[in-house]
């Protein structure tokens with residue numbers, strides 16, 4: 001008879017691997033099924049001409065010694081197992097605008113942040129201080145983010161109903177300062193009409209407490225976690241796509257895979273987008289208002305990246321990120337006119353072990369609507385299932401790359417001469433590699449007007465099916481880590497889990 005696991009986990013993104021690690025650490029038998037060859041979901045990297053590019057993690061906040069994510073990551077062995085590089089203290093994020101020669105710096109540490117922006121905007125000292133105070137207050141509303149035990153996820157649910165843009169607009173009439181405060185809003189991909197203040201606050205506050213990037217790529221995070229899962233007796237199958245979930249009497253009995261194999265378990269945790277998870281259930285099981293509500297929630301925008309291999313010794317390695325805006329609305333604008341694209345561009349240079357004064361490569365990133373690539377929606381292309389999308393798709397990528405480079409030239413006029421080769425990712429790349437419908441960057445979009453609708457609980461209407469990953473709590477390395485803890489708390493107890501993480505990260509408060 002086939003082995004029955006305590007847990008089968010669908011998908012090996014950060015959330016799937018962390019859940020596997022925790023549950024194996026508590027002595028459960030765990031089996032993770034991943035459709036790709038490379039583990040990690042958005043942590044996957046690719047290399048061109050010996051230059052490694054991240055696809056979905058460029059920098060991570062809260063990683064200074066003793067800070068919140070540092071303590072979580074210590075438990076997972078990530079602080080010792082991954083090579084890290086701290087971004088510049090002064091100006092880890094740099095914000096520019098078309099037609100404005102000034103570069104505005106976000107410095108690490110709240111005092112430095114306030115001081116720097118006050119130097120840029122001397123008459124706005126009070127507004128900037130008020131910004132810091134409120135962001136800290138809102139971030140403190142989430143005990144789990146501070147690795148503190150509480151049986152409630154939010155201390156003051158009222159704070160969930162605040163809008164990021166209304167808050168920032170209410171601080172000051174100075175439009176440039178407003179744009180600078182929200183200048184890295186690509187980090188949450190939400191529109192001004194919907195972005196909750198807590199999403200902005202948790203992201204910003206994290207980076208204030210240590211902004212770091214992985215040297216040689218974020219895939220190291222997946223490798224360290226996978227090693228931890230294996231070391232605790234867990235099993236991981238790559239190239240194993242789950243095509244449906246078999247049920248009996250309202251419970252899942254097994255995950256059935258594309259190659260015909262079946263994996264049985266007492267419980268199933270899905271790291272796949274909730275909608276795509278529910279699509280795996282028999283139609284009769286996924287009926288009713290719960291499934292209808294969750295599958296109708298909108299996703300955040302998708303993205304387009306141009307990953308550029310630099311000519312040797314041509315472009316400086318930047319130990320910071322650059323956000324360049326070509327519109328006065330720095331939040332996401334899903335209804336952008338194609339001819340105006342890109343309205344925002346982020347430029348970052350990945351760090352490798354051999355990086356010195358010059359960059360090996362750089363990534364230019366912007367939002368993109370999935371409808372821009374609808375023409376090629378019937379095509380598929382991954383390492384496991386290779387395909388060619390056609391010459392017109394290649395032409396589309398060349399056109400969008402050219403526009404991103406033109407935007408980058410506004411801040412780095414000589415950038416074109418530094419390019420050796422360009423390799424793109426589009427919404428279809430993310431759709432095919434991550435398994436979402438539209439290649440959305442951060443999954444379900446949070447909305448301050450109905451915040452509780454977009455907090456999806458880990459348990460579902462199927463008694464032994466649980467969810468984890470960026471759609472449960474929040475996207476990003478910190479958001480997903482909290483999701484993993486929330487999901488696993490259902491089995492090992494929140495207090496016990498928080499206690500173990502705190503004790504194994506050698507930190508007490």
Ligand SMILES: Cc1cc2nc3c(=O)[nH]c(=O)nc-3n(C[C@H](O)[C@H](O)[C@H](O)COP(=O)(O)OP(=O)(O)OC[C@H]3O[C@@H](n4cnc5c(N)ncnc54)[C@H](O)[C@@H]3O)c2cc1C
Nearest residue numbers: 011013014015035041042056058059242435469470476477
């Ligand atoms: C362009 C971009 C830039 C980003 N930059 C940053 C950043 O700088 N900092 C930061 O903190 N965060 C960043 N993020 C967000 C962050 O990467 C994600 O929030 C996080 O990695 C999502 O993790 P997850 O656990 O939800 O799983 P995902 O990464 O979504 O992985 C899901 C996994 O499930 C697998 N899967 C899907 N369907 C099946 C199936 N049927 N069978 C088996 N396996 C399946 C997929 O292959 C994948 O491995 C970025 C994201 C994007 C897209």
